[in-house]
Amino acid sequence: MEIEQKYDARADFVLPELGGLPGVASAAEPEAFSLHASYFDTADLRLAAHGITLRRRRGGTDAGWHLKMPAGPDGKEELRAPLGRPAAVPARLAALVAAYTRGEPLRPVATLETRRTVVRLYAGDGALVAEVADDLVTGRDIRQDPEADAPARRWREIEVELGTGTAELLKAAGKRLRKAGARRSKSSSKLGRLLGGAIEPPQAARARAARKARLVAAIDNGKGPATTGDAVMAYLAAQVEAVMRFDPKARLGEEDAVHRMRVAVRRIRSTLKAYRPVLAEERTEPLGPELRWLAAVLGEVRDLEVLRMRFQERLGGATPMWLEDLARQERAAYRRMNAALKEPRYFALLDELDRLIAEPPLGQAAERKARKELPGLVTRSWDRMARAYASIAIAEDAEVARHETRKAAKRARYAAELAIPVLGVAAKRVAKDAKRIQEVLGGYQDGVIAMEHLKAAAARARNTSEAFDLGVLYGWERCEAETAQAHLPVTWSQTLGPAF
Structure with missing residues (x-):
C-alpha cells in the first residue's frame, strides 16, 4: 500500500528542512537517481480514466513493472513484476486490469525521464517513516507514434510517501512544503499530469457521480425531492463500482474479495428484480442470466473457501488428507474463475452494466418522489x-x-x-x-x-x-x-x- 501526496514546485524551489516533523528523529543525506518509465494503457486511456497506472521503470531501487490502483484519497495499491521484456506486459498484471481493458490491447502511451533526489526520514528506532522525493520530470506523449521523438513537457514535483509514519506526519510535511512555496498537485500521478485533458472519465463513471450528487443534495436539503430513479441508480452504481473494485482482488485471492464481489453481483441482480416498476424490463431482463452466471462462477470458489475455513477452525489447524483434497478443489475453482473472468462473456456483461448506469432504462415510477x-x-x-x-x-x-x-x-x-x-x-x-x-x-x-x-x-x-x-x-x-x-x-x- 502506497500512501503519498504530490506537490507542484517552481524551478527555484528550495526543499525546506525536514527535521522535527512528527515521528522523525533524523533525515538521511540526499540520494540521486535517474529513472526512465514507459507507461502502458489502451488507445482510449481506460486505465488512466480510472486512476490506474501501469509502467515499466528502469533505474532506482525498485526497477520493474509497477501496477498502481486507487485505494482511498491518498492511497494506491501497488503490485510489481520483474523487468522482463520492454514491450511485453506481464500476463499477471494484464489480467488484474482486464475488467477495465476488456480485450483491448495494452500499448505504450507515454515516457517519463525523472531526475530524482530522495531524502529518507527515520524514527528513533531506525524505522523508515517517510521518503521525500524531489523530481525533475521530462514527459512525452507517444500515443501517436511510440518511435517518434515527441515534444517534451517538463515540470518539477515533490512527493511525500509514508513508510511507517502517520497521517499526522503527512499533514505536517505538506504544511512545511506549502510554506516553502510548493502547491498541492491537482493530479495524483505523473501520467495524469502529462496527458491531462486526453484522460476523460468513462460515461458510466460520470453518470455514477451525477446520480450520487443528486441523491446527496436531495437528502441534505431535507425536502426530499430525490426521485425513486435517483435512489435506485445510485445504489446500482455503487454495486457496479464494487464489482470493478473487487475484481482484481478476487483474481489475486485476497481475503474475502470473492465474497464481496459476489455480494455486489447479487445486490445488482436482486435490485433489478425488487425494483421492476422503476426500470424497463426490456433492458434489465437480459442481465438476469448473465448476473446469475457470474454469481455461480464466484460462488463455486466461495463455497469451497467457506467449507475449508469452517473445517480448519473445527480441527484447530490440523490438515488431514481429506482437507488437503478440499484445498486442491478450491485452487482448481480459482483457476476456473480466473479463466471465466477473461471471457468475452464477462466483458460484455461489464459493458452492459456500464450502459445501465450511463443510460438508465427508467420507467414511469422512476420520476416519483x-x-x-x-x-x-x-x-x-x-x-x-x-x-x-x-x-x-x-x-x-x-x-x-x-x-x-x-x-x-x-x-x-x-x-x-x-x-x-x-x-x-x-x-x-x-x-x-x-x-x-x-x-x-x-x-x-x-x-x-x-x-x-x-x-x-x-x-x-x-x-x-x-x-x-x-x-x-x-x-x-x-x-x-x-x-x-x-x-x-x-x-x-x-x-x-x-x-x-
Whole structure:
C-alpha cells in the first residue's frame, strides 16, 4: 500500500528542512537517481480514466513493472513484476486490469525521464517513516507514434510517501512544503499530469457521480425531492463500482474479495428484480442470466473457501488428507474463475452494466418522489419474504421452502438497504431484521452443505481413524444445523416488519 501526496514546485524551489516533523528523529543525506518509465494503457486511456497506472521503470531501487490502483484519497495499491521484456506486459498484471481493458490491447502511451533526489526520514528506532522525493520530470506523449521523438513537457514535483509514519506526519510535511512555496498537485500521478485533458472519465463513471450528487443534495436539503430513479441508480452504481473494485482482488485471492464481489453481483441482480416498476424490463431482463452466471462462477470458489475455513477452525489447524483434497478443489475453482473472468462473456456483461448506469432504462415510477415510492417497494419485498416463510410449515419439501425464504430475505434486505439514504432508521431496521432471518437460514444451509461434503469424504476415507474424525465433524455440523433450524421461529417472532 502506497500512501503519498504530490506537490507542484517552481524551478527555484528550495526543499525546506525536514527535521522535527512528527515521528522523525533524523533525515538521511540526499540520494540521486535517474529513472526512465514507459507507461502502458489502451488507445482510449481506460486505465488512466480510472486512476490506474501501469509502467515499466528502469533505474532506482525498485526497477520493474509497477501496477498502481486507487485505494482511498491518498492511497494506491501497488503490485510489481520483474523487468522482463520492454514491450511485453506481464500476463499477471494484464489480467488484474482486464475488467477495465476488456480485450483491448495494452500499448505504450507515454515516457517519463525523472531526475530524482530522495531524502529518507527515520524514527528513533531506525524505522523508515517517510521518503521525500524531489523530481525533475521530462514527459512525452507517444500515443501517436511510440518511435517518434515527441515534444517534451517538463515540470518539477515533490512527493511525500509514508513508510511507517502517520497521517499526522503527512499533514505536517505538506504544511512545511506549502510554506516553502510548493502547491498541492491537482493530479495524483505523473501520467495524469502529462496527458491531462486526453484522460476523460468513462460515461458510466460520470453518470455514477451525477446520480450520487443528486441523491446527496436531495437528502441534505431535507425536502426530499430525490426521485425513486435517483435512489435506485445510485445504489446500482455503487454495486457496479464494487464489482470493478473487487475484481482484481478476487483474481489475486485476497481475503474475502470473492465474497464481496459476489455480494455486489447479487445486490445488482436482486435490485433489478425488487425494483421492476422503476426500470424497463426490456433492458434489465437480459442481465438476469448473465448476473446469475457470474454469481455461480464466484460462488463455486466461495463455497469451497467457506467449507475449508469452517473445517480448519473445527480441527484447530490440523490438515488431514481429506482437507488437503478440499484445498486442491478450491485452487482448481480459482483457476476456473480466473479463466471465466477473461471471457468475452464477462466483458460484455461489464459493458452492459456500464450502459445501465450511463443510460438508465427508467420507467414511469422512476420520476416519483423517493420518500413516497420507496416504502411500498420495500414492503412488497418484505411481504414476499413473509409468504415464503409461511410456506415452510405447509410445503411438501421444507428444504426447498427454506431455501426460497433465504433468497427472499436477501432480496428484502437489499431492497431496504437501497432505501436507507432516503428513509433512514425505518429502512435500516427492516434491513437488519431481514439480515437476521437470512443469517439464521444461512447457518442452517451451511451446516447442510458441510454435512453433504463430509458424507462424501467419509465414503472415500483412507482408514478408520479418518472415518471416525469425519463422523465426529458430521455430528457437529448436524447439531448446529438443527439448532439454527429450531431458532428460526424465535428469530421471526422478533422481527417487526416495515413501519413506514
